[in-house]
Each structure stands twice: as C-alpha cells, then as structure tokens.
Amino acid sequence: MLVDYHMHSDFSEDCFTPMEKTIEAAIRKGLTEICFTEHMDYDYPDPDFTFELDVAAYREKIKIMQEKYAKQITIKKGIEIGLQPHVLEKNKQLIEQEAFDFIIASIHVSDKKDLHSGDFFVGRTPSEAYRFYYEELLYCVERFDHYNVLGHLDLVKRYKTLDTDENFHDIIEAIFKEIIPKGKGIEVNASGYAYNLGTAMPSHDILSLYKECGGEIITIGSDAHKSEHVAHRFPEIIQQLKQIGFRYLATFSEQKPTLHDINKFI
Ligand SMILES: [Zn+2]
Numbered sequence: 001m002l003v004d005y006h007m008h009s010d011f012s013e014d015c016f017t018p019m020e021k022t023i024e025a026a027i028r029k030g031l032t033e034i035c036f037t038e039h040m041d042y043d044y045p046d047p048d049f050t051f052e053l054d055v056a057a058y059r060e061k062i063k064i065m066q067e068k069y070a071k072q073i074t075i076k077k078g079i080e081i082g083l084q085p086h087v088l089e090k091n092k093q094l095i096e097q098e099a100f101d102f103i104i105a106s107i108h109v110s111d112k113k114d115l116h117s118g119d120f121f122v123g124r125t126p127s128e129a130y131r132f133y134y135e136e137l138l139y140c141v142e143r144f145d146h147y148n149v150l151g152h153l154d155l156v157k158r159y160k161t162l163d164t165d166e167n168f169h170d171i172i173e174a175i176f177k178e179i180i181p182k183g184k185g186i187e188v189n190a191s192g193y194a195y196n197l198g199t200a201m202p203s204h205d206i207l208s209l210y211k212e213c214g215g216e217i218i219t220i221g222s223d224a225h226k227s228e229h230v231a232h233r234f235p236e237i238i239q240q241l242k243q244i245g246f247r248y249l250a251t252f253s254e255q256k257p258t259l260h261d262i263n264k265f266i
C-alpha cells in the first residue's frame with residue numbers, strides 16, 4: 001500500500017502539470033491511492049495570482065479521471081484551502097456547498113501578507129514572524145472546523161531561518177489541544193525536502209509533540225506540483241513516523257478518516 005494525499009495539477013494557479021501526467025507517474029511508482037488537493041486561497045494578496053479553483057470544472061475532471069483509471073488507482077477529490085481569519089466564513093460556505101473527500105487547511109498568507117514573496121517578514125524579526133504565524137493558525141483553528149488536516153504546519157520555516165533557539169511548542173501544543181479532540185489531524189508534507197529544508201514539514205520535534213498530545217490522524221503528501229515529486233522520500237518519512245510511535249496512516253472518503261496500519265505501507 002502506498003498513498004499520496006497532497007498533490008496539485010493545472011487546476012491550481014501555481015501548477016502546470018496535467019492531471020493525467022501525475023496520475024500516470026503515481027501508477028508507475030506503484031501507488032494504490034492518490035488525492036488531488038487543489039488550491040483555493042481566498043483573498044490572496046498577490047494580484048498576479050488568484051489561487052481560486054474552478055470548482056465545477058474540477059468536479060467534472062476528477063469524475064472523468066476516476067472512471068478512466070478505475071482499474072489502476074483510486075483517485076480522491078480533495079482541496080487545499082488557505083486559512084486567513086477574514087476568509088473563514090467564505091471557506092465554510094464553499095465546503096458546505098461542494099463535496100470533497102479530503103480537505104487540507106494551510107496557511108500561505110499571514111497578517112494578509114504573502115509568505116512566499118517575503119512581504120510577511122518585512123518589519124519583523126524571524127522570531128516575531130514565527131510567533132505571529134503560529135498564533136494566527138491557533139486563532140483560525142479555534143474558529144474553523146471545516147477541514148480534516150492542517151497542511152505543512154511549520155511552513156514559515158521554509159521562508160526564513162530562525163536566529164534563536166525557540167521552538168514555539170507552547171503555541172503549537174495549544175493548536176494540537178484544540179484540533180485533536182475535534183477529530184482533526186495533520187499531514188506530513190514531503191516538499192520540505194524538495195525545498196532544501198532537510199526534513200519534511202512539520203519537523204521531527206513537532207511530530208513528536210503531536211504524538212505526545214495524543215494525535216493519531218496523520219496523512220502523508222508530496223505536495224507535488226511536478227509529476228516526478230509524487231511520493232518523494234516517502235519510505236524514510238514512514239520510517240520516521242514509525243520511530244516516533246505512530247501506528248496508523250489515514251486516508252479519507254467524504255471527509256471520514258480510515259486509519260491503516262502503518263506497517264502496511266512501503
Ligand atoms: Zn500549501
């Protein structure tokens with residue numbers, strides 16, 4: 001068994017790979033199940049990017065792909081929604097209107113400023129930026145329940161190196177204590193390796209903290225925007241999760257998790 005629960009196609013603003021190409025790469029790599037998680041990032045601050053998904057076209061395309069590849073691989077319909085305090089209500093309306101198998105909630109924009117462009121870091125020390133980012137995530141999870149896992153929880157690390165030894169476990173623990181009782185999980189996102197973080201996201205200490213807080217729901221995703229990144233570095237990530245003590249990996253149908261014995265995954 002091998003699954004990839006975070007991947008993009010040309011339905012996402014920042015991806016130019018047709019779905020078929022990624023599906024065929026997944027089949028070649030022996031994956032049994034994949035979930036597309038296209039971007040829907042309301043009120044993205046960069047005017048050059050809209051990050052708004054054509055929901056009807058996506059629904060139709062997924063249906064065609066599910067039928068075309070039915071004998072070879074299971075394909076799920078997911079979405080990656082961007083969390084920002086002022087778009088929570090809009091996200092909720094979308095999720096209530098459209099059926100998805102799986103929803104990742106991610107922060108790409110904090111304080112209404114883009115992390116990717118670096119605008120968010122202007123006028124803040126790295127420490128201030130990290131704290132603001134995690135506190136905004138806590139604010140959102142206290143007020144929003146329309147998702148299944150939090151995406152790349154420590155993404156802020158990708159864009160700015162910290163110059164102190166803070167780990168922000170106080171806020172991250174508060175986030176876990178908020179989400180775990182509600183049946184929400186986190187993902188392990190392999191793209192940290194592709195972006196030279198030297199680790200998946202979140203990092204080992206945060207995964208251990210999640211385990212200590214009683215977290216069990218965990219998905220694994222490549223965040224592939226190119227077909228060659230499908231299931232990138234998964235064997236070592238699965239090994240790492242086993243070492244921490246995680247016993248299951250989750251897949252989702254209609255937003256309901258199924259927990260699979262982690263030893264079944266290669
Ligand atoms: Zn993301």
Ligand SMILES: [Zn+2]
Nearest residue numbers: 006008080223
């Ligand atoms: Zn993504």
